[in-house]
Amino acid sequence: MQNSPAYRVTVADFGGARSTRTLTPAEGDILIDSALCDGDDVVPDADRSGRITITRTIRGRLSAVDAELRTLRRVVRLEPVCGPRLVTARQYDDLTLIHDRDAPGKFPARLVEGRLRAGFAVISPAATARLFGRGWLTSHTDGAITVSYAGRVAMALHEHRNEIVFIGTHRWVQRSDGTGGYEPGMPLYRAGCSCGHRAATRFEERACAQAACRRHRLNHLRAVFGLAP
Numbered sequence: 001m002q003n004s005p006a007y008r009v010t011v012a013d014f015g016g017a018r019s020t021r022t023l024t025p026a027e028g029d030i031l032i033d034s035a036l037c038d039g040d041d042v043v044p045d046a047d048r049s050g051r052i053t054i055t056r057t058i059r060g061r062l063s064a065v066d067a068e069l070r071t072l073r074r075v076v077r078l079e080p081v082c083g084p085r086l087v088t089a090r091q092y093d094d095l096t097l098i099h100d101r102d103a104p105g106k107f108p109a110r111l112v113e114g115r116l117r118a119g120f121a122v123i124s125p126a127a128t129a130r131l132f133g134r135g136w137l138t139s140h141t142d143g144a145i146t147v148s149y150a151g152r153v154a155m156a157l158h159e160h161r162n163e164i165v166f167i168g169t170h171r172w173v174q175r176s177d178g179t180g181g182y183e184p185g186m187p188l189y190r191a192g193c194s195c196g197h198r199a200a201t202r203f204e205e206r207a208c209a210q211a212a213c214r215r216h217r218l219n220h221l222r223a224v225f226g227l228a229p
């Protein structure tokens, strides 16, 4: 099945030259795996864009006649061609079926007459084509089909959606004239996630609760690449 591009890539090379291109899911997976293997910085954006930045830092010279030893960086910016927000609940379930087969001792998902077979599950040709079209599946030379990094990031973003809850702090106030009434106190916000996570702290500022949500989501995005929190 024809693979659509997974990423648009912008490269700012060591000497400052810039270039752009697109990568298939397989090319994207190889680029990211190589960067992780070489110890480059692989940093997913904390928002829901699915973007990834890979930075390689070296000490070297810009040319053979350059006397100065400099710290040089090559920055590769990967932007998903298909926004990960577009993953539907059904597609998330299908990707989970495929990803579950990508494990030692299991027979990986395969294409059979346009359908994807993942264990006992069968994904229809139309649904299969859409998953390929969004760059979320990688075809391997041995016929195995796995979920690409772009697909796994889309899965992680689907699993971890912010849930910020406003907690009312109205309290009864007894006035000096004997009357009383409920008055608003300091508002509080609780940072939560669709995965069931709840931050232990309650926040006085909504922005602080949003930052806690981003930290939680970023930890799970880093886990996609095998990076520690």
Ligand SMILES: [Zn+2]
Pocket (backbone or CB within 6 Å): 159, 160, 161, 193, 194, 195, 196, 197, 216
């Ligand atoms: Zn979560």
